[in-house]
Amino acid sequence: MLDSKLVVIKIGSNVLTQENGFPDLLRMEKLVAQIQFLISQGIKVVLVSSGAVAFGRKSVPLPGNLNPVFKKQIWSSTGQIRIINQYLNFFEKHQQAVAQILVTKEDFRDRKHFLNMKNCVQALLSQGILPIINENDTVTITELMFTDNDELASLTAAMINADTLLLLTNVDGIFTGNPSDPASQLIEQVSAKMPEVSSYISASKSSFGRGGMLTKYAMARKSADLGIQVIIANGKRDDVLTEFANKSLRCTWFEPKKAKHGAKKWLAHGEHYYVGEVTINAGAKASLTAEVIRSLLPVGITQLSGDFSKGDILLIRDENGQKIGLGRAEYSSKLAQERLGQKKQKALIHYDYLYLFDHD
Numbered sequence: 266m267l268d269s270k271l272v273v274i275k276i277g278s279n280v281l282t283q284e285n286g287f288p289d290l291l292r293m294e295k296l297v298a299q300i301q302f303l304i305s306q307g308i309k310v311v312l313v314s315s316g317a318v319a320f321g322r323k324s325v326p327l328p329g330n331l332n333p334v335f336k337k338q339i340w341s342s343t344g345q346i347r348i349i350n351q352y353l354n355f356f357e358k359h360q361q362a363v364a365q366i367l368v369t370k371e372d373f374r375d376r377k378h379f380l381n382m383k384n385c386v387q388a389l390l391s392q393g394i395l396p397i398i399n400e401n402d403t404v405t406i407t408e409l410m411f412t413d414n415d416e417l418a419s420l421t422a423a424m425i426n427a428d429t430l431l432l433l434t435n436v437d438g439i440f441t442g443n444p445s446d447p448a449s450q451l452i453e454q455v456s457a458k459m460p461e462v463s464s465y466i467s468a469s470k471s472s473f474g475r476g477g478m479l480t481k482y483a484m485a486r487k488s489a490d491l492g493i494q495v496i497i498a499n500g501k502r503d504d505v506l507t508e509f510a511n512k513s514l515r516c517t518w519f520e521p522k523k524a525k526h527g528a529k530k531w532l533a534h535g536e537h538y539y540v541g542e543v544t545i546n547a548g549a550k551a552s553l554t555a556e557v558i559r560s561l562l563p564v565g566i567t568q569l570s571g572d573f574s575k576g577d578i579l580l581i582r583d584e585n586g587q588k589i590g591l592g593r594a595e596y597s598s599k600l601a602q603e604r605l606g607q608k609k610q611k612a613l614i615h616y617d618y619l620y621l622f623d624h625d
Contacts, residue, residue, distance in 0.1 A: 367401040
């Protein structure tokens with residue numbers, strides 16, 4: 266486990282929720298004290314917290330036959346006030362200022378908006394204020410929802426160039442079988458060159474959250490690929506963050522690769538909100554995937570789809586339909602269509618704004 270200076274800690278719904286579906290305030294208070302300990306050690310912390318629905322469920326009883334989407338919106342919107350107030354009360358005991366940031370996936374789509382969010386978080390941290398981030402469940406619709414807060418935490422870690430992403434769930438990490446089976450063993454380390462371990466993971470979702478361990482694994486691999494060390498650990502352990510600080514934590518640790526450039530970190534998560542698609546020929550594919558990466562020129566493009574503008578994210582495919590990577594458009598689809606297949610034209614995607622998928 267490497268040293269940490271800037272950590273994104275994601276606390277899952279199951280960590281902050283009791284078996285009856287109500288909030289676990291004792292667990293929350295202990296985690297707050299431990300986060301404060303990390304801050305006292307000079308570590309900057311950004312908190313991504315689930316659990317608003319549990320707070321809403323406790324305070325607002327709703328009829329069983331009410332539309333489930335309405336229930337979620339009501340509980341998340343009423344619960345968000347309560348959970349942030351609870352965090353405020355607990356952190357005030359430590360003289361720690363906090364701020365609330367509610368986001369949707371749309372906030373990450375636009376590079377300018379993305380940088381505004383990044384600047385906001387960094388400004389808060391520079392003043393010693395702890396940002397608490399959650400998805401704005403009240404206004405998001407299904408297509409624009411994060412897979413769950415693991416995805417939001419992963420995006421946040423990439424956005425602010427965090428060196429560590431700590432995902433707290435209700436098990437110690439990834440096991441070789443069902444965590445409740447005594448024969449299952451904890452996979453303590455996932456190295457960059459290690460073969461896939463996703464075959465071990467159950468596809469079942471958590472009791473109170475949207476995601477499961479498969480989502481955590483996918484986000485952890487992506488973050489590690491961007492140069493962020495990732496730890497999946499049990500948030501119900503009494504000293505989980507203290508053990509993290511002294512590197513004695515029982516967990517699954519993902520080895521980070523070499524850190525990627527900031528723009529590439531933004532692009533890496535763009536697979537869910539690209540605007541157009543670009544199909545390239547074999548020559549362009551060889552050029553993009555060579556040791557020295559080059560920009561994507563119109564001469565190497567065989568097909569375009571989607572109505573995109575300058576600055577939009579594009580998905581790149583080869584002629585067999587395989588996804589190659591993502592890039593930022595340097596000009597509109599109208600201009601790109603006019604220049605399709607032509608030599609001596611300005612690059613549609615500059616190599617500084619190109620992220621290639623790992624096909625190892």
